[in-house]
Amino acid sequence: MKVKLRYILIFILPAMFLYTLFVMYPLFDSLRLSFYSWRGVGEKIFVGLKNYRDMFSGGFSKEVFNAFYHNVYFFVLVSALELGLGFLIALLLASKIKGTKIFRTVVYLPNMIPLVMVGFMWSLFLHPQIGLVNQLLKAIGLGSLARPWLGDPNLALTTIIIVNVWRNLGFYVLVILASILNISPELIEAAYIDGASNWKTTWRVIFPLTVPTFRTLLILLFIGSFNVFDMIYALEGVQAGPFRSTDVLGTVFYRTAFGGLGSAYTDMGLGAAVTVFIFMIVMPMSILYVYLVERRDRR
């Protein structure tokens, strides 16, 4: 239908005004700020590409790359665990056993709880001496497995990833389950008639048909993994201890832009440069996502 310009403006402007002013403009303004050195008050000093030079060489670059590597590790491990376990559990749920509804509710429950609260909760459970995890291990005779889960630089990040999986897995299970249940039963019947075993049916029929879902989830996981912050904050603080072994770009950014005790580098401009760096990593994936979704919609 055709419509008068006046109506277009009335209906579109309010949403686009807010969106432009508080989402798109700030994203691009970060880029402008990243060329300045600025304490947040007082005068902004134009420093050209200095912030970027600092980010990729010298003392600060060690922090940035250490964190970047942790983000990559986070993405790889979280994706393997959440998609792998998610697929397995979704397959079990698809077998139409009784109680599926209750089960769906239980597995989704942790998703309703703020990440930061989940972090605080597990910081108590994972306490080395009096935390429930180590106490439980001792109680069942596995005391030798007790570890300072969050205090050991070799374990801390992996522990945080597992807590993350504990919280989010239900979401992946349910999304993958929905995509499995979407497969038309005739396809599976046909596989059976051809004499395929359950194993073969799973890998030759079900898995290939859920690949588009995995692709979407992988994109979302990638973007999410480069924006981890809340849980690290709750479990290890903004210093991302022990010895920065759990530092991610999100915590580097927070320390740089908004301070926090013991931060060697504090500068809004440098902080903005860190966000531009994250933005550059995430942006291609966002565009890919928009492309995939738009292409599917037009079909």
Place this chain on the structure above:
Amino acid sequence: MMRFSKFYKFLAYLVLSVYALIIAGPFFMMVMNSFKSMRELFLKPFSLPTKFMYQNYVQAWQRASIMRGYLNSAIVAAVSVVAVVVLSSMFAYMIAKYEFRGRRYLFLYSMLGLTLPARLAVIPIFLLLRSLNLTNSLLGLIIVYSSVNIPFSAFILKNFMDSVPNELCEAARIDGASVGMIYRSIVLPLVKPALSIVAIVTFVNVWNDFFFPLILINDRSKATITLAVSIFFGEYSTQWQLLFSGLTLSIAPTVILFLIFSQTFIAGMTQGAIK
């Protein structure tokens, strides 16, 4: 659907029960330990409390300013949800039901924000709000949340509105209905399920957010529930019985809401993400 042997079903029950236990166990322990004295909590972490110390809750309630937190979060979430639903449904309606130049590009532009994390823009957002005197204020948070949730909501609503038959709108127009009347009395009622998805997802996003309050709010009386409890954790880090009660209190509203409306929530959150 796939056929399974008895053994497979048994295995499925076993695995799923273990998984459910791993999920539910920590919640159970949290609630149980929140009723113990500190001494009992450390000495007998797995037993039921010998005496129910409901006083823990009274103390946590007061010291963590839980009521303030609930109220602030509720105000921010409620207003943001209304704003997001109204603004993005208006936008989606125009995009889905009318033809004009640049429509597709406008839609693509709005979709850019779908996956770009708004927290990357937080420094300019902070500066912008500061220049408007809106840092440390609930209104500031509301504006930010209303803006960052528009892309997702507009996207979902546009998809649903696409499936409203154009003939219906055209017929109404011939009968003399205005653009606003078609929006209110034809399109909106037909996309009610989408409106509830959008409302639920926005509500959960806003209620659970911690990042923006952490950066934009520095006055305790303005803290949302997530921020209030995180301040509380810093102050009472050794009094675990209070921490467990505080945690239980802070997550109770969403958990209760979820248990009542779980199927709607699950449909909303999972459909929403994949759409």
